[in-house]
Amino acid sequence: MLTRSYTSNITDSSITDTRNYFILFILWPFLSFMVALANFSRKEARTVVYIFLIYYGLSFVNANVAVDAYRYALSLKANSLLPFSDFFKIVGGLYSDTTVDIIEPLISFIVSRFTSDHGLYFGVWAAIFGYFYLKSITLIYDRYIVEQNMNTILLMAFFVMTIPVTMISGVRMWTAAWIFFYGAFRVITEKNPRFLFISFSAVFVHWSFISANAILLIYYLIGNRNIIYIPLAVSSFVLPHIMAPVFRVLALRLGGGMQQRYAGYSSEGYMLAVQEGAAQSAWFMRITNDMVFYYLLIAIAVIQLRHSSMMKEKHEQNLFSFLLLFLAFVNFGMPIPSFGERFMILFFLFATAYIIMYFSKLSGNKIYFLILLGLFPLLLYSMINLRLGFENINAWIFSPGFGVPLFAPVLSLYEVLFY
Incomplete structure (x- = not known):
């Protein structure tokens, strides 16, 4: 009985954390990523990190002809x-x-x-x-x-x-x-x-x-x-x-x-x-x-x-x-x-x-x-x-709002910092 209750609490907590991460990711992907890194020991946090890596790939800036x-x-x-x-x-x-x-x-x-x-x-x-x-x-x-x-x-x-x-x-x-x-x-x-x-x-x-x-x-x-x-x-x-x-x-x-x-x-x-x-x-x-x-x-x-x-x-x-x-x-x-x-x-x-x-x-x-x-x-x-x-790195990836780097004008972090 105690085991079942304990397992249920863990499951409920995981569902709640997943929901919170999802909401935060929609509102501000990079902040969600940073929070996930701080809680990397949790499975839900690792999932968020993985999704952010894919998000990085989708927003990849490809302007250097030498690479x-x-x-x-x-x-x-x-x-x-x-x-x-x-x-x-x-x-x-x-x-x-x-x-x-x-x-x-x-x-x-x-x-x-x-x-x-x-x-x-x-x-x-x-x-x-x-x-x-x-x-x-x-x-x-x-x-x-x-x-x-x-x-x-x-x-x-x-x-x-x-x-x-x-x-x-x-x-x-x-x-x-x-x-x-x-x-x-x-x-x-x-x-x-x-x-x-x-x-x-x-x-x-x-x-x-x-x-x-x-x-x-x-x-x-x-x-x-x-x-x-x-x-x-x-x-x-x-x-x-x-x-x-x-x-x-x-x-x-x-x-x-x-x-x-x-x-x-x-x-x-x-x-x-x-x-x-x-x-x-x-x-x-x-x-x-x-x-x-x-x-x-x-x-x-x-x-x-x-x-x-x-x-x-x-x-x-x-x-x-x-x-x-x-x-x-x-x-x-x-x-x-x-x-x-x-x-x-x-x-x-x-x-x-x-x-x-x-x-x-x-x-x-x-x-x-x-x-x-x-x-x-x-x-x-x-x-x-x-x-x-x-x-x-797409500079817009740090901004609030999911999808911004996918639709905003291409801007690399290098351009922001060094131009």
């Missing part, structure tokens, strides 16, 4: 002019010399049946991205942020900002990254092979995750072999070019679009273009990734060398072993522009999750020196990601 999003929008317009019968041509061209992914062409063609406006297109991507983004955040939050302390809160903030929703301007890579992370993390920490299907599905979003899944599969099959992984990780810093021939042979064996894409990424012209682009970037943008990378390595090394007795649980040992193997993979991929650097960002997610595991065991609100050491690079990285997102 991938602009090209996707042009492709959407081109697809809208095609008859439905061309759907079979698109399917037939998948993994050809020109197309190496499945999901993006399908989404583009299906959305083009309804509209040529990019808003719905990025809304669909925000829904996919947001689903795995929130699943991953919720997974870490529920497991390790139960008893919150300032150390885990700061690390969690960085985890959230490592690949934020503003990065759907490059929809394929970063959506695939969250899909892979969620599946791989469950495989690593739970040894549950069912989640391999989720991590493998990232390949359909971005072809390069064939390699990341190969690393995950190797780890799953041979397990925690640190006697192999440690020398491999160390050698990857000394001889990063040693694996380039292996990548080349693999691309040749796969043929078609895979070979074409690898050839494009590894060509001298592409490498020179990347180097010129880096040279034109501000100094802090050039070195921020490296600062975060080496900070995370130092933090993991300190935990292992000084506090390894606290990290003896099986899932913690599993993640550490995988980090060693994935670190070697990232370093060996560095000679290929846009390959190693992109997977370095994915390494940040796994490494941050490991450090969160450690600090979740410490009580109190004292901020430890190891966290203070990383505040500058982690904050700088997060601020740069936020600044880059200003060009795609």
